Amino acid sequence: MQTLDVALGDRSYPIHIGCDLLTRAELILPHLKRKQVAIVTNTTVAPLYLERITQTLRAADISVIPIILPDGEAYKNSETLNLIYDALLENRCERNTTLIALGGGVIGDLTGYAAATYLRGVPFIQVPTTLLSQVDSSVGGKTGINHPLGKNMIGAFYQPQLVLADISTLSTLPPNELAAGMAEVIKYGLIRDLEFFEWLEQNVAKLNALDTDAMSYAIYRSCRNKAEVVAADERESGERALLNLGHTFGHAIENAMGYGVWLHGEAVAAGTMLAADLSRRMGWLSADDVTRISKLLVAAKLPVDAPDLGVERYVDLMGMDKKVVDGKIRLVLQQGIGKSVITSNYDADALRQTLSAIGKG
Amino acid sequence: MQTLDVALGDRSYPIHIGCDLLTRAELILPHLKRKQVAIVTNTTVAPLYLERITQTLRAADISVIPIILPDGEAYKNSETLNLIYDALLENRCERNTTLIALGGGVIGDLTGYAAATYLRGVPFIQVPTTLLSQVDSSVGGKTGINHPLGKNMIGAFYQPQLVLADISTLSTLPPNELAAGMAEVIKYGLIRDLEFFEWLEQNVAKLNALDTDAMSYAIYRSCRNKAEVVAADERESGERALLNLGHTFGHAIENAMGYGVWLHGEAVAAGTMLAADLSRRMGWLSADDVTRISKLLVAAKLPVDAPDLGVERYVDLMGMDKKVVDGKIRLVLQQGIGKSVITSNYDADALRQTLSAIGKG
Numbered sequence: 001m002q003t004l005d006v007a008l009g010d011r012s013y014p015i016h017i018g019c020d021l022l023t024r025a026e027l028i029l030p031h032l033k034r035k036q037v038a039i040v041t042n043t044t045v046a047p048l049y050l051e052r053i054t055q056t057l058r059a060a061d062i063s064v065i066p067i068i069l070p071d072g073e074a075y076k077n078s079e080t081l082n083l084i085y086d087a088l089l090e091n092r093c094e095r096n097t098t099l100i101a102l103g104g105g106v107i108g109d110l111t112g113y114a115a116a117t118y119l120r121g122v123p124f125i126q127v128p129t130t131l132l133s134q135v136d137s138s139v140g141g142k143t144g145i146n147h148p149l150g151k152n153m154i155g156a157f158y159q160p161q162l163v164l165a166d167i168s169t170l171s172t173l174p175p176n177e178l179a180a181g182m183a184e185v186i187k188y189g190l191i192r193d194l195e196f197f198e199w200l201e202q203n204v205a206k207l208n209a210l211d212t213d214a215m216s217y218a219i220y221r222s223c224r225n226k227a228e229v230v231a232a233d234e235r236e237s238g239e240r241a242l243l244n245l246g247h248t249f250g251h252a253i254e255n256a257m258g259y260g261v262w263l264h265g266e267a268v269a270a271g272t273m274l275a276a277d278l279s280r281r282m283g284w285l286s287a288d289d290v291t292r293i294s295k296l297l298v299a300a301k302l303p304v305d306a307p308d309l310g311v312e313r314y315v316d317l318m319g320m321d322k323k324v325v326d327g328k329i330r331l332v333l334q335q336g337i338g339k340s341v342i343t344s345n346y347d348a349d350a351l352r353q354t355l356s357a358i359g360k361g
Numbered sequence: 362m363q364t365l366d367v368a369l370g371d372r373s374y375p376i377h378i379g380c381d382l383l384t385r386a387e388l389i390l391p392h393l394k395r396k397q398v399a400i401v402t403n404t405t406v407a408p409l410y411l412e413r414i415t416q417t418l419r420a421a422d423i424s425v426i427p428i429i430l431p432d433g434e435a436y437k438n439s440e441t442l443n444l445i446y447d448a449l450l451e452n453r454c455e456r457n458t459t460l461i462a463l464g465g466g467v468i469g470d471l472t473g474y475a476a477a478t479y480l481r482g483v484p485f486i487q488v489p490t491t492l493l494s495q496v497d498s499s500v501g502g503k504t505g506i507n508h509p510l511g512k513n514m515i516g517a518f519y520q521p522q523l524v525l526a527d528i529s530t531l532s533t534l535p536p537n538e539l540a541a542g543m544a545e546v547i548k549y550g551l552i553r554d555l556e557f558f559e560w561l562e563q564n565v566a567k568l569n570a571l572d573t574d575a576m577s578y579a580i581y582r583s584c585r586n587k588a589e590v591v592a593a594d595e596r597e598s599g600e601r602a603l604l605n606l607g608h609t610f611g612h613a614i615e616n617a618m619g620y621g622v623w624l625h626g627e628a629v630a631a632g633t634m635l636a637a638d639l640s641r642r643m644g645w646l647s648a649d650d651v652t653r654i655s656k657l658l659v660a661a662k663l664p665v666d667a668p669d670l671g672v673e674r675y676v677d678l679m680g681m682d683k684k685v686v687d688g689k690i691r692l693v694l695q696q697g698i699g700k701s702v703i704t705s706n707y708d709a710d711a712l713r714q715t716l717s718a719i720g721k722g
Binding site: 089152 | 439443446447450451453477478479480481482503505508510511513514515516517518680
């Protein structure tokens with residue numbers, strides 16, 4: 001097991017990464033304020049892992065309240081959030097009850113937001129069971145829900161007490177969800193870690209085959225990259241926005257296609273290619289580097305072709321994004337591999353060319 | 362105008378107290394990140410004060426989005442919260458749009474919670490228009506909404522950029538709401554400020570008559586007391602719970618009678634008398650002091666007789682309260698006037714005697 005400490009002052013917390021962590025109560029116990037937890041999970045993950053972690057905790061004399069939600073991005077909304085509140089209130093959960101998020105990013109975001117807002121804040125622990133949530137959403141304290149008018153529009157910054165990334169849970173992950181997680185892994189290489197990008201080019205086949213050592217290293221290095229960015233900029237005023245590489249395009253894709261039709265990581269991968277294309281048009285990224293990025297994404301079984309929504313629809317959907325400052329769309333763009341910038345200082349026509357070239361390559 | 366600074370590190374903010382503050386754009390301007398605000402108010406306050414503050418802001422070249430909600434505690438829920446989110450999203454409000462809460466405690470709590478959670482946090486300004494909200498809910502950063510199973514169960518700690526307590530707005534306040542605010546004013550004297558309690562005994566008639574100097578002093582001193590408590594204990598782990606004098610009983614009363622039937626301050630006043638009665642039974646407060654408290658509450662036109670719900674119903678409703686730790690009910694009780702303690706170290710039978718004595722005095 002490897003452990004990474006996310007340094008956020010009095011909100012610091014450890015991330016444990018390794019095999020079979022769900023059987024190790026001693027990792028969880030020191031973080032509980034009382035011996036009561038509510039485990040929030042969904043109908044897909046519950047049959048796979050709920051009993052395992054519940055047995056582990058009950059054997060350590062911890063009372064467990066299971067809360068099983070419907071599965072899917074479509075349920076990341078206020079109605080599902082209310083199911084959590086209802087269960088917590090019906091069980092009279094108090095301020096020292098710990099919520100445990102057992103599942104992917106949707107469960108983590110919902111549970112973290114419920115923890116941030118139930119009784120104005122209770123402790124929570126992330127147990128991410130997808131690669132995407134292990135390398136992305138369980139690090140950094142972003143929690144929240146979608147609104148009919150936009151993704152992640154309602155939320156809070158709220159840090160967990162602990163993250164347990166059990167890579168054994170990846171064995172039951174559908175291949176497209178493993179690939180979606182790889183999109184975020186590759187992102188860390190692209191935005192700030194050329195060495196890691198090159199390691200990924202060499203090791204992508206091992207990761208596809210769920211090689212334990214390679215996967216553990218990839219998760220550790222991804223989390224370390226994210227933790228460094230988050231520690232420098234917890235509230236997302238500056239550098240943290242680099243983590244949104246491909247996301248402004250990606251959110252537009254997810255929104256247009258309907259949440260859940262494209263997986264988040266798939267939309268980010270296609271969005272990353274749009275960002276790379278725009279970077280190339282600006283003269284900031286070579287055509288060869290665009291090809292390298294594309295090859296790695298393809299090797300990780302990710303889509304590189306964005307859907308053709310039309311230029312106006314893209315611009316409109318991107319304008320709805322949170323990262324707008326005074327009406328101007330800021331984007332994360334590449335300046336070579338391993339270096340990204342957040343800028344609105346790109347050519348608007350080049351953006352339109354990137355968008356109108358979709359489907360014509 | 363008097364100004365009080367609430368010291369909370371990088372979340373510090375000023376409270377301005379005085380007449381006709383709604384006409385003074387220069388108090389608001391320095392706190393805006395861009396010249397756009399959304400003013401959240403209700404159907405009662407809007408006809409009285411929305412135009413005044415809107416004109417002030419528009420004359421200073423600030424764009425104003427009005428959001429007018431239905432009035433009443435019954436609307437402090439997730440449906441009304443969604444009306445705020447919808448309006449913010451429809452107007453494409455961004456992270457640097459400031460929300461202004463124009464109204465009483467319900468508007469302040471709803472708006473503050475919307476600000477805490479919209480795009481994971483946008484700035485907000487409190488413009489409380491009731492005595493209760495000026496001395497209580499606009500200081501301390503508690504925001505939130507009710508849940509069908511309990512009051513203020515969902516929320517966040519979130520500080521405003523600024524509080525403008527315009528005492529001119531009290532002239533349109535119904536007498537029972539003025540009295541409800543006085544319950545909280547008196548509370549500060551009871552829990553930690555004997556000198557203020559004695560000042561109130563001398564000046565309660567002036568306050569009932571809305572004497573400007575007396576009211577300004579009472580608000581300033583109340584806010585200072587609350588600010589001192591909050592600064593010492595922002596997240597309510599210790600001393601801050603003293604502010605809940607009368608509230609555990611009071612919430613039970615509000616909950617049982619239906620939210621809005623008893624005003625919050627009225628329920629707190631009756632709850633304060635129950636706490637005083639229990640304190641007397643424990644030998645911590647003299648019968649004379651109980652009489653002094655009762656006389657001051659009556660002079661402030663507040664109810665001192667709690668409704669007779671029956672002992673079991675009280676205990677059950679009080680057990681639902683957030684202030685429960687490991688299943689034990691902690692209460693704020695008096696040890697003389699000007700000194701309160703938070704304790705579960707009282708006699709359970711004495712509590713039952715207090716509750717069963719209701720309606721038999």
